[in-house]
Amino acid sequence: MSKTSSMGRGMMAIFAVGDRHAEGHDGGTVAEIAARLDKDRSQVSRSLKGAHQEGFLARTGDRAYTLDWSLLTDAQLVTGQRLRTDGLTALEGLATETNEACFLGVLSGNSTVTIAEHVPASANLVGSWLGRPYPAYCSDAGQALLWDAPEDEIRRIFQDVEFVRHGPNTPASVEEFLGRLEDARARGYSIVDEEAEPGLYSLAAPIRDFKGEIVAAVQVVGPKSRLEPQRGSHALALASWRDWLEARVGGTASGGISGNP
Template sequence: MPKNSSMGRGMKVVFAVAARQEAGEPGATVADVAADLGRDRSQVSRGLKVADQEGFLIRGERRAYALHWGLYADAQAITEQRLRTDGLTALEGLVAATNEGCFLGVLQGDSTVTIGERVPAASRMIGSWIGRPYPAYCSDAGQALLWDASEQEVRTVFANTEFVRHGPNTPASVDDFIGRLEQARSRGYSVVDEEAEPGLFSIAVPVRDFRGEVVAALQVVGPKTRLAGRRTECAAAAVEWGRWLEAALRGESNNNEADQPVTENTGS
């Protein structure tokens, strides 16, 4: 799109409004956008009116413009689609880098649900985890999916949850879970060490969408006897592929191999 085209100028005013909202403001006036873009107010006013007429923006109180709710709905649908397409690319890359089973999970209530999985060719995994819920307080993805949640939000998620023991290290209470979540945040990735079941070890990282909100967790899962000693290398690979997937969700990746992380296979 030419930088000086009418469409290009029109989209710039939309992006300026979006930037204001991303910063926490309810919207932007003509004066706000003109100041942000360094443009004449009459030109900005025309651009905002056209964006309003085309359904990109909506004019609210105090003559401020905000993004139309339909844009959020469309963006959400695109995000969900990309999680299932670009998410598989990320999983395949992570499997190649770690030689372990890799999964993509989302949060539903107080459970996590797997929406994508890839395993090495020599894997002995029986059946599929796709669509199967598991308690978030001890699942491989739970901590990563609640990464940005406040303490009160975590307590609300688990308000009616019974903390049943699934492994020798299963969190015993919501306070126990919150403590482990704080450790994960400090570490930069979550570690679930025999919390979901005996002998199982996993690493997970949060994946954020275009709004900066956590929408999924990228996981590396395997036997503790093999994966625990390779935690650092596998976590680094998960972080790299998590960042790649976030870029894809923002529309910043085109799936070319040159855009993908270069990670060596750390498997034995």
């Protein structure tokens, strides 16, 4: 048996344990994992023991194997660090291609918060948005950050929020926000057209991590008169740098963005 095939079997066993967790189980026994993989129990037992010895799996009192959550915590810390370091590289590249201000935002309750930005001189934007919260229902990143959220979760997030008008096209209700989010999902990226403030236009896309969860949104922001005519090319640039950053944080390319309406 080659080292590669042994490693492959070990990874399959670890993924099978992860699948059991995703289904609501507390890991799995050798018999349960072997049945899931349709493999010989002795072979699966060796794979699980090896993964346990290497620190990828832990054991429970009833002899079930579980994921070692300390590794997941470490991975999440790395993700956060890379969002801020590689995120800046992505924003610089995106700003170079679009000549517009570019931001990286995260969700905090019912608001979005900018964690990284790159604003070229040509963007003519004054001041910094770093660390400043903005209502998610009309912010440049709001739709992208709630991309995967089910309707009931979105309604819960906004249940105590007053939909204050910040621009001529600010959504007036959660129903209106949900409608725009549905359009964005079909398009592959969000458009915030004078929702955050008059004359401001933006495109945004979600960033997924190694678990497939949305951890941030990358945005291109600028005057509507300048950005809207270039929407197609800017959307393609947004997709390219979104894919690059997702790869850096262990995610997989989301796809689905084209330069067409």
